[in-house]
Amino acid sequence: VSAGVRRSALDEAAAPDGLWFPIDLASDPALGGMVATNTGGARMLRHGDVRRRLLGLEAVVADDELSVLDDLTTLRKDNTGPGPSSWFVGSCGALGVVTRVAVELEHLPVERACALIAPSGPAATLRVLRAVESGLGPLLSAFEVMSHAATEAALDTVDGLHRPFPGPLPELVVLAEADGPIGTADILERVVAALADGDVADAVLAPPEEAWALRHSITEGLARRGVVVGFDVSVPRSELVGFRADARRLVADALPRATVADFGHWGDGGVHCNLVFPADAPPDGSERALARQLVFGCAVDDHRGSYSAEHGIGPHNADWWRRVTPAANRRAIRTLRDRFDPDRVLGHPGLPF
Amino acid sequence: VSAGVRRSALDEAAAPDGLWFPIDLASDPALGGMVATNTGGARMLRHGDVRRRLLGLEAVVADDELSVLDDLTTLRKDNTGPGPSSWFVGSCGALGVVTRVAVELEHLPVERACALIAPSGPAATLRVLRAVESGLGPLLSAFEVMSHAATEAALDTVDGLHRPFPGPLPELVVLAEADGPIGTADILERVVAALADGDVADAVLAPPEEAWALRHSITEGLARRGVVVGFDVSVPRSELVGFRADARRLVADALPRATVADFGHWGDGGVHCNLVFPADAPPDGSERALARQLVFGCAVDDHRGSYSAEHGIGPHNADWWRRVTPAANRRAIRTLRDRFDPDRVLGHPGLPF
Numbered sequence: 001v002s003a004g005v006r007r008s009a010l011d012e013a014a015a016p017d018g019l020w021f022p023i024d025l026a027s028d029p030a031l032g033g034m035v036a037t038n039t040g041g042a043r044m045l046r047h048g049d050v051r052r053r054l055l056g057l058e059a060v061v062a063d064d065e066l067s068v069l070d071d072l073t074t075l076r077k078d079n080t081g082p083g084p085s086s087w088f089v090g091s092c093g094a095l096g097v098v099t100r101v102a103v104e105l106e107h108l109p110v111e112r113a114c115a116l117i118a119p120s121g122p123a124a125t126l127r128v129l130r131a132v133e134s135g136l137g138p139l140l141s142a143f144e145v146m147s148h149a150a151t152e153a154a155l156d157t158v159d160g161l162h163r164p165f166p167g168p169l170p171e172l173v174v175l176a177e178a179d180g181p182i183g184t185a186d187i188l189e190r191v192v193a194a195l196a197d198g199d200v201a202d203a204v205l206a207p208p209e210e211a212w213a214l215r216h217s218i219t220e221g222l223a224r225r226g227v228v229v230g231f232d233v234s235v236p237r238s239e240l241v242g243f244r245a246d247a248r249r250l251v252a253d254a255l256p257r258a259t260v261a262d263f264g265h266w267g268d269g270g271v272h273c274n275l276v277f278p279a280d281a282p283p284d285g286s287e288r289a290l291a292r293q294l295v296f297g298c299a300v301d302d303h304r305g306s307y308s309a310e311h312g313i314g315p316h317n318a319d320w321w322r323r324v325t326p327a328a329n330r331r332a333i334r335t336l337r338d339r340f341d342p343d344r345v346l347g348h349p350g351l352p353f
Numbered sequence: 354v355s356a357g358v359r360r361s362a363l364d365e366a367a368a369p370d371g372l373w374f375p376i377d378l379a380s381d382p383a384l385g386g387m388v389a390t391n392t393g394g395a396r397m398l399r400h401g402d403v404r405r406r407l408l409g410l411e412a413v414v415a416d417d418e419l420s421v422l423d424d425l426t427t428l429r430k431d432n433t434g435p436g437p438s439s440w441f442v443g444s445c446g447a448l449g450v451v452t453r454v455a456v457e458l459e460h461l462p463v464e465r466a467c468a469l470i471a472p473s474g475p476a477a478t479l480r481v482l483r484a485v486e487s488g489l490g491p492l493l494s495a496f497e498v499m500s501h502a503a504t505e506a507a508l509d510t511v512d513g514l515h516r517p518f519p520g521p522l523p524e525l526v527v528l529a530e531a532d533g534p535i536g537t538a539d540i541l542e543r544v545v546a547a548l549a550d551g552d553v554a555d556a557v558l559a560p561p562e563e564a565w566a567l568r569h570s571i572t573e574g575l576a577r578r579g580v581v582v583g584f585d586v587s588v589p590r591s592e593l594v595g596f597r598a599d600a601r602r603l604v605a606d607a608l609p610r611a612t613v614a615d616f617g618h619w620g621d622g623g624v625h626c627n628l629v630f631p632a633d634a635p636p637d638g639s640e641r642a643l644a645r646q647l648v649f650g651c652a653v654d655d656h657r658g659s660y661s662a663e664h665g666i667g668p669h670n671a672d673w674w675r676r677v678t679p680a681a682n683r684r685a686i687r688t689l690r691d692r693f694d695p696d697r698v699l700g701h702p703g704l705p706f
Contacts, residue, residue: 018487038432046491049430051439052405067681077402077587077621078659079391079443081666081674081706084685086404086439090432107487134371134460137533138399138491180490180533181540191534234430268430306431313434321434328420332437335692339685353434 003032003057003098010103019105022047026216032098037312038090042215043177045267046141051089053104059088059096061340074102087336092312094347095340109179112141113188114211117195117203118170122241124199125172129237129266131199132176135191139184142177143267144215149276150263154214154221161214165202174266175211218263222274227282229258230274231295235305237269243303247273250294257281258291270309273299296320315350322352356385356410356451363456372458375400379569385451390665391443395568396530398620399494404442406457412441412449414693427455440689445665447700448693462532465494466541467564470548470556471523475594477552478525482590482619484552485529488544492537495530496620497568502629503616507567507574514570515563518555527619528564571616575627580635582611583627584648588658590622596656600626603647610634611644623662626652649673668703675705 001010008028011020023034025041035057040049047053056073060066071085088098119125129143148171155161155169164173178188185205192203222228235243248260257277264271273295277283283291299305300320307320322330333353341347354363361381364373376387378394388410393402400406409426413419424438441451472478482496501524508514508522517526531541538558545556575581588596601613610630617624626648630636636644652658653673660673675683686706694700 040430040432044430048401048405052401061685065681067684069681069685070679071682073659074589074657075587075622075659075662077393077397077618077623077662079663079665080659080661080670080677082440082442082444082448082686082689084682086442087435089435089439091435095435107490110487110490134463135534137460137463137537139533180492181488181544183536183540187534187536234428236427265430269428270430304427306426306428306433308433309428309430310432312432317433324433326423328418328422329424329437331420332414332422332692333435336435336689339688 001031001101003035003101004030006030007034014105015108018108020108021103022106023050023053026219031101031103035089035098035101036091036093037310040268040270040310042144042265043142044265045143047106051086054085054089055102055104057085057088057098057102058100059084059098061096062343062345063340069096072100072102076104090312092314092347092351094337094351094353096346110181111184112177112179112208113185114206114208115176115188115192115203116164116206116211117174117176117192118165118201119172119174120199120201122172122244125174125266126237126241127199128174128195131195132191135194136178136187139178139180139187140176141179142175143265144175144263145266146173146175146215146218146263147171147261149259149261150218150222151214153225153261154217157221157224158217161217162210164204164206164214167202170201175215177208222261222276225276226279227277228274229277229283229288229291230272231292232309232311233271233273233295233299233305233307234269234309235271235299235303237266239303239305240266240269240271243271243298243305246302247295247298250298251275251291254294255287255291292316300324313351314348318350318352354384354454356388356454357383359383360387367458368461371461373461374456375459376403376406379572384454384456388442388451388454389444389446390663393621393663395497395618396495397618398496400459404439407438407442408455408457410438410441410451410455411453412437412451414449415696415698416693422449425453425455429457443665445667445700445704447690447704447706449699463534464537465530465532465561466538467559467561468529468541468545468556469517469559469564470527470529470545471518471554472525472527473552473554475525475597478527478619479590479594480552481527481548484548485544488547489531489541492531492533492540493529494532495528496618497528497616498619499526499528499568499571499616500524500614502612502614503571503575504567506578506614507570510574510577511570514567517557517559517567520555523554528568530561575614575629578629579632580630581627582630582636582641582644583625584645585662585664586624586626586648586652586658586660587622587662588624588652588656590619592656592658593619593622593624596624596651596658599655600648600651603651604628604644607647608640608644645669653677666704667701671703671705
């Protein structure tokens with residue numbers, strides 16, 4: 001399809017055939033933009049990111065001839081040498097204008113079920129992840145974790161949400177989703193019931209709309225709480241607990257006006273590490289820079305993570321790209337850019353490559 | 354891990370943690386070779402090919418400095434600009450020597466079940482594929498189709514195999530596999546029982562080892578039947594029936610000594626289109642060239658397919674690469690090769706890029 005088509009329009013066109021494009025985002029970008037930033041979304045642990053679902057594309061590059069690279073296959077299995085399609089995934093618009101894309105769709109889910117789980121603590125959350133993952137196998141379609149601060153902000157400020165558990169909100173709330181054939185909900189119920197007592201303080205099955213309404217209200221809830229400075233980072237799953245504790249400590253010490261309200265895709269190691277400042281005492285430029293320094297440093301230097309889990313490179317993290325990317329890689333990437341965009345007319349002017 | 358590690362050694366090392374690398378091939382290549390050819394294997398429709406499972410890699414290129422490109426992340430979600438890892442996938446060894454790779458593993462299957470199905474004909478086979486795919490959803494892990502000639506060669510010449518059905522062998526035999534949590538076998542049984550009567554002449558559940566023994570004996574069976582000239586092509590799934598009929602007709606007309614014994618991964622559109630010549634009247638060079646011309650032409654020109662589903666580019670299909678790859682793509686690929694291998698010391702000397 002044309003790269004200007006939005007995700008929602010593709011889903012609408014595919015629905016009569018019982019199909020959808022399962023890179024599921026809260027926003028509704030055009031497919032070309034999704035290629036440029038290699039979006040993943042909330043169901044990436046099951047359905048992959050754009051790199052994993054792209055079959056082929058067509059792009060126009062800014063060389064002397066304005067060459068059109070036509071690599072628009074719709075075959076799932078095609079290995080006819082190194083192809084240009086993959087070069088454009090995550091390229092942040094710097095190598096060419098993606099004009100058409102072919103992506104792999106999925107059958108619409110037949111039966112979808114969700115559980116909301118209160119693990120007994122952060123370390124138990126990782127044990128719950130492993131138990132749910134091995135218990136559900138390929139049926140697991142999302143594993144989201146929401147901090148107390150994030151959940152509370154949504155529940156307190158957004159109408160129509162249900163409190164997940166009768167008692168006080170736990171430190172972390174897990175949203176685990178399964179979808180698959182008829183029988184999926186029964187399997188999820190069995191897997192949740194089999195979780196170790198010591199790891200779980202509370203667990204309920206919840207209608208998917210209700211569970212996701214809570215998850216998707218966090219951004220709005222935090223915005224109503226104050227001024228949000230957001231970071232989308234990732235770390236190896238085994239580092240999630242340590243990253244979270246360290247980031248909170250660093251922010252509490254250096255930016256005591258800020259609250260860390262994190263949430264994210266623990267199944268992939270992705271964390272939205274958002275800092276909320278009081279609306280009447282918003283952060284200035286140097287505090288924003290310090291926040292970035294603390295969170296990125298904690299993810300990259302202390303926990304083997306990435307300063308950009310999903311948003312590519314732009315002016316706000318260009319300095320981190322220069323610092324983290326090995327010199328040989330930087331030179332190699334510039335070779336491609338010199339070939340496809342010698343006059344640097346493509347992409348954001350602040351791009352570092 | 355080191356790119357010299359073989360698939361089987363990785364699986365052995367991962368097994369104590371309940372994990373495996375699910376790109377499942379009949380052969381046992383090193384991981385670096387799997388990157389260079391982007392292997393997919395028999396369970397690709399569920400687990401993807403190397404491109405979809407590669408997290409990062411390290412490669413040495415043949416520029417003046419013998420640069421090491423270190424892009425060896427183990428993060429699942431990491432979008433820090435265009436990275437060199439993807440450039441090497443399917444590069445046929447022409448851009449550098451892959452020295453280390455990081456790949457995404459899977460939990461070992463908890464419950465695996467297989468069905469052998471005799472569809473009422475080729476068109477019904479595609480309807481069975483769609484029904485099994487939507488009925489099993491993410492539990493479907495393989496959908497293999499074996500022609501009468503391929504199945505018969507295996508059953509007649511390889512010891513210890515079970516005939517799938519009591520009566521005569523059908524034109525096509527389907528091996529459908531599901532794996533997932535406890536309960537998977539019941540779901541497969543239900544889905545197979547619900548297949549349309551008109552589409553299915555026979556269907557049985559079979560122990561996975563028994564079903565795969567038949568599938569994996571085809572190559573040996575065909576080799577015992579005569580001299581095999583093999584092609585690994587792919588077409589859109591909707592073209593599988595037409596491709597198959599046309600290829601048989603073309604070969605019968607032009608190479609009447611040959612039998613087409615096809616089998617493959619219909620779930621991905623992949624077809625091993627193998628021609629078997631009598632052992633006492635093997636094909637000469639011009640007959641081999643004609644066979645290639647017929648099969649590749651039928652796949653590419655007549656059915657929008659690929660002349661290389663899984664084996665990359667080598668001296669035997671370099672001419673097809675030159676013919677099919679658009680000029681702008683060829684130039685773009687040579688830009689990369691000029692940068693990384695200016696003296697053309699890497700890869701097979703017959704490579705066309």
